[in-house]
Amino acid sequence: MSQDTLFKRQFGHRARLALSPAGVLKTDEQAHAARTVWNLLHAWWQMMPKGKRTLANADAAIRQAHEDIDFLAVLPAQAAQAVLKTYFQAWKNCWDGRADAPNFKSRIRTVMSVDVPQGRDLNIVRVHRRWGMVNIPKVGRVRFRWTKDLPVGKRANAENRITGARLVKDALGWHIAFRVQTLEAKPEPHQGPDVGIDVGIKVPIALSDGETYEHVEWLTDKEKAKLLHLEQRAARRQRHRKPGERISRRLHHTYDQIAGLRAKAKRRTLDWQHQTTTAIARTYGTVVVEALTVTNMVKSAKGTVEEPGRDVAQKSGLNRSISGEAWGRTVIMLTYRTARHGGILHKVPAPNTSRRCSACGFITPGSRESQAVFVCKNPDCGWSGSADWNAARNVLHLYRMGLALIPAVGRAVVRRVKRVKPATAR
Known part of the structure; x- marks a missing residue:
């Protein structure tokens, strides 16, 4: 295989460490x-x-x-x-x-x-199917969960090796994130169809071909009840704490339990996102998403003392729902996964994608009869269907009109923004 068909890939792999209490x-x-x-x-x-x-x-x-x-x-x-x-x-x-x-x-x-900046200090060895051993400087040999084949031992060379690692602690304990460098064959251009994606809350991911990807609640009813009980207990203990008094061990333990449940929900979120974005990248050659500024979408509605906001509690709940879906992380995963499978990801302008009719291209007031249903009020059209499907079709149509906003990732070229009037029919 010639060097022209190879490329250097750098990625990370995270595994849980089995540290002793002393470790x-x-x-x-x-x-x-x-x-x-x-x-x-x-x-x-x-x-x-x-x-x-x-x-x-x-x-x-x-x-x-x-x-x-x-x-x-x-x-x-x-x-x-x-x-x-x-x-x-x-x-x-x-x-x-x-x-x-x-x-x-x-x-x-x-x-x-x-940080462990040099990979040679790790001395990674695979023990058996489920566990490996890694050397952590000034800590010693530690077991970690082996969930991915790593370039170690005889498989390691100048092109395929672990260049370093970082130890990270979260609510579930210490993990090690390996920095892996490999030399792989360049993917062939993906011959799959184009698809537009609309992200939401009720329907997390809706595709322009009618396919949807949904998930259950990240925590079970029992876990949610336990989380609510722990949050109420923490608030009660915090309320009785005197100003300047140190946090008690009991309150610290309650905070740790809350963080553990939230970390469990986040791990389930990541698992669903990894599986979903992989399935989309394998199926479609060109993926088109909206260029959303999520940080602006989750700003508080409190306002100021002179001009207080309205519906603050409702907006706060909406902000939590948007943050829980992690739309930005989904787009990041789609970006590098489509590139790895030979595909491409584009972003298009987000305004009016949910208000425009995907059949006639007109924006008429009152078309969103509900959060889930879109009914075009244009007398010459009258198209009706899922609001999420309608938005995903509009996203794909904007790309086909040449309205991609950013340089393409992977095999495509940069597209300029063109001011084109919406088509009157599709």
Whole structure:
């Protein structure tokens, strides 16, 4: 196989670690030390003049902090260097307009994580079908769930290898996210049909060919009742806490139980999204979605003191439903999955896709008789059908009119935005 038909693929794979209580304690200490190094770097950055904010000076400051602060010794030197590089990269992202300026990391709100920048330090071995072993610096050999074939042992080489990993802690415990690099064959252009996608709440994903993808509630009735009970208990204990008083162990335990149930719901959400986006990428060659700005859609309706908002509670419930569906993450998954299968993903303008009739192209008031049904009020048309299907057909039609907004991903070319009047008939 020639080099022209190969491409380098980089992706991540996350697995759950089976740490002992002593291992959990050691990893927690490393994560707190990494957060402290970040905060020390930020304080150093603010004190130093602009001319002395160099990588070499920051490295010297970290080495001095290791000598002065005893508990930083639990953090491996390479992990501290990874914090340094991440901090400088955060400032570059800020200067390029891709992110906000870096700030201090608090103990409560920061995700606990430790970086292992070099893959050779991991020494990964597969024990049997379900488990593997990985070496974590200053922690030791730890088992992890083997759910994906990794390029280790004889299968590892310069092109196919694990380049590093990151340890991340959530409500369900510590996980390891491997950074994998492989050399794979370029996918052939996907010959599947085009499809438009409309995302929603009642129907999470509706396709222009009439297919829909739905899911059940992420938590069972018993789990939802338990979550409500725990939230009420936490609110009751928080109400009786005096100002300035430390949070009790019981309240901490209640918060941990709440976080565990929410993490379980998120894992089920991710599993459904992975399976659904994979099925769509395998079936369709061109996938078209709306260019939604979800952050604007979930803004609060409280307003100001001078101009208070209306229907604040209803808007808050809608915001929770939108955030629970994670539309942005679905689009991200579709983007890289369609590219891997030789397909392409496009975005089109979102305004009026749910209000325009997909049969005649007119926008008439009152066409949305309900949340689920669309009935065209144009006397010459009168088309009726599912509102989600109608929106998905409009999304696909905008793409066929040449209204793709962004550069294509994969095999297609950049399309310019054209101002074209809607077709009067389809």
